[in-house]
Amino acid sequence: MIETSQLTKHYGNLTAVDHISFKAQPGQVLGFLGPNGAGKSTTMKMIAGFLAPSSGSARVCGFDVETQPLEAKRVLGYLPEGAPSYGEMTPRVFLEFVADLRGLTGDLRRRRLDDVIGRLHLDKVLSQPIDTLSKGFKRRVGLAQAILHDPPALILDEPTDGLDPNQKHEVRALINAMARDKIIVISTHILEEVHAVCNRAVIIAAGKLLADATPAELEARSRYHGAVSLTAANAEQARAALAAVADIESIEIDPQDQRLTAFPRAGKAIFAAVSEVVKAQGIAVSELQLEAGRLDEVFRTITQPHVKEARA
Amino acid sequence: MNPVLTVFKRELRSYFATPVAYVFIEIFLLLSGSFTFYLGGFYQRGQADLEPFFSFHPWLYLFLVPAVAMRLWAEERKTGTIELLLTLPITMWQAVLGKFLAAWAFVGVALALTFPIWITVNYLGDPDNGVIVTSYIGSFLMAGAFLAIGACISATTRNQVIAFILTVVVCFLLLLAGYPLVLDFFRSFAPQAVVDAISGLSFLTHFDAISKGVIDLRDLIYFALTIGFWLYANAIVIDLRKAD
Numbered sequence: 001m002i003e004t005s006q007l008t009k010h011y012g013n014l015t016a017v018d019h020i021s022f023k024a025q026p027g028q029v030l031g032f033l034g035p036n037g038a039g040k041s042t043t044m045k046m047i048a049g050f051l052a053p054s055s056g057s058a059r060v061c062g063f064d065v066e067t068q069p070l071e072a073k074r075v076l077g078y079l080p081e082g083a084p085s086y087g088e089m090t091p092r093v094f095l096e097f098v099a100d101l102r103g104l105t106g107d108l109r110r111r112r113l114d115d116v117i118g119r120l121h122l123d124k125v126l127s128q129p130i131d132t133l134s135k136g137f138k139r140r141v142g143l144a145q146a147i148l149h150d151p152p153a154l155i156l157d158e159p160t161d162g163l164d165p166n167q168k169h170e171v172r173a174l175i176n177a178m179a180r181d182k183i184i185v186i187s188t189h190i191l192e193e194v195h196a197v198c199n200r201a202v203i204i205a206a207g208k209l210l211a212d213a214t215p216a217e218l219e220a221r222s223r224y225h226g227a228v229s230l231t232a233a234n235a236e237q238a239r240a241a242l243a244a245v246a247d248i249e250s251i252e253i254d255p256q257d258q259r260l261t262a263f264p265r266a267g268k269a270i271f272a273a274v275s276e277v278v279k280a281q282g283i284a285v286s287e288l289q290l291e292a293g294r295l296d297e298v299f300r301t302i303t304q305p306h307v308k309e310a311r312a
Numbered sequence: 313m314n315p316v317l318t319v320f321k322r323e324l325r326s327y328f329a330t331p332v333a334y335v336f337i338e339i340f341l342l343l344s345g346s347f348t349f350y351l352g353g354f355y356q357r358g359q360a361d362l363e364p365f366f367s368f369h370p371w372l373y374l375f376l377v378p379a380v381a382m383r384l385w386a387e388e389r390k391t392g393t394i395e396l397l398l399t400l401p402i403t404m405w406q407a408v409l410g411k412f413l414a415a416w417a418f419v420g421v422a423l424a425l426t427f428p429i430w431i432t433v434n435y436l437g438d439p440d441n442g443v444i445v446t447s448y449i450g451s452f453l454m455a456g457a458f459l460a461i462g463a464c465i466s467a468t469t470r471n472q473v474i475a476f477i478l479t480v481v482v483c484f485l486l487l488l489a490g491y492p493l494v495l496d497f498f499r500s501f502a503p504q505a506v507v508d509a510i511s512g513l514s515f516l517t518h519f520d521a522i523s524k525g526v527i528d529l530r531d532l533i534y535f536a537l538t539i540g541f542w543l544y545a546n547a548i549v550i551d552l553r554k555a556d
Contacts, residue, residue: 048395069403073399073400078396081392084391084393086322087391088326088330097321097322098400101400102401145396
């Protein structure tokens with residue numbers, strides 16, 4: 001379990017992290033969302049035992065990061081922001097160095113090294129200095145280092161930042177494969193990632209925890225939740241036809257692509273009614289979709305007031 | 313394996329992974345040799361000892377040791393690996409000690425490679441080898457003290473050039489702490505007891521004593537305390553300035 005309680009960090013007058021409390025259980029992939037400078041990395045650095053909290057506490061698998069730092073560090077795998085590693089070393093020597101500091105010896109050491117090298121496809125670059133590797137490989141070396149000791153808890157700070165779509169997909173697959181029995185906390189500002197890997201999302205802005213829910217619950221907060229979008233040959237004709245549906249609160253047409261979105265009245269489902277109208281009136285529709293909700297819109301709605309407040 | 317040893321090995325290897333190590337060692341050997349023969353008048357003195365060789369060590373170290381020390385922590389800060397290192401299950405002390413000892417061992421290698429001059433002087437005459445051994449010990453201890461200062465200053469910044477220059481200045485002041493240049497400044501406002509204390513901090517005084525062949529416990533304690541003090545400060549600086 002990763003648990004923080006009223007975790008706070010001040011830098012002079014600035015409060016980077018403001019009384020953040022949450023718990024993550026095994027099997028959970030917790031996504032840390034927030035605009036840049038929201039305090040995501042600072043929170044992770046405190047849990048990883050790099051920065052000391054100004055007040056509050058953090059525990060990893062029951063070990064307090066301040067009073068039992070070594071025990072907490074032993075059960076935690078940590079990928080710092082930007083995946084730093086020693087550039088003059090080769091991935092093999094670097095991973096062996098980490099294995100030594102993690103206290104891995106003998107057969108177990110060999111098996112773990114083989115396992116992470118295989119999982120992250122590092123075999124081709126094992127004896128090339130890390131400095132000469134591409135960004136994607138550097139990130140994978142960082143990930144390999146974090147999971148080398150097969151830790152029960154993992155903190156990954158922007159694990160897919162700077163990767164190309166294929167690499168992103170691979171890293172997400174890796175996280176999903178490990179998710180079953182581990183506690184994983186990842187930070188990201190890519191919202192699609194939340195869908196791809198997280199089963200719980202925490203939104204932070206200006207150091208405050210603003211939301212803690214599943215991605216589906218967050219989407220349900222969107223005004224798009226339950227809305228129906230369609231692309232019609234004649235948008236105005238479709239709007240006029242849909243105006244008759246009683247449960248529709250309002251209709252908007254995207255000025256750019258002429259896509260029409262009908263918003264339901266609170267608590268009403270309108271998809272059946274809309275498709276009925278489209279069929280009955282013979283409106284030519286090239287696409288019709290029920291919206292689950294838009295995370296980016298929820299994200300903006302939740303964080304924007306706080307971002308402005310922080311700037312003022 | 314002991315974490316100190318693991319950090320030590322990695323750090324020492326990193327010196328030899330780049331040309332830095334070879335450049336350093338060559339320059340050190342070249343300068344120490346030419347100072348001995350040209351400035352020190354090794355032959356002209358007509359004495360079989362290594363006094364002209366060791367007497368230039370403080371001045372060589374003044375510029376070369378800060379160059380070894382400057383990267384110790386500044387580079388970790390700059391590349392962000394400090395965060396990696398300190399979130400692995402090791403204590404701050406193990407990290408500080410492992411890195412310092414690696415740098416010290418590296419300078420030790422350079423110092424050991426000056427052995428041909430020892431052979432030369434034995435070939436040419438009949439020197440007091442006991443004095444030479446204590447001189448080597450004194451020189452090595454002094455290098456350690458310079459390094460500890462450099463390690464601490466390196467921890468305050470992510471810029472290696474700043475670390476280098478500040479270390480040179482601090483080492484220069486400590487070298488000359490027993491000389492009028494430094495003491496006159498303090499005499500202008502500090503009581504005599506303070507001035508005496510400062511003059512007692514001089515590297516040169518303690519190094520001269522050891523290189524005369526006298527191993528006085530006080531000189532050894534002096535260097536041990538200096539190293540200990542600066543490494544302690546090193547750990548504190550890192551702890552305080554981790555966030556930067």
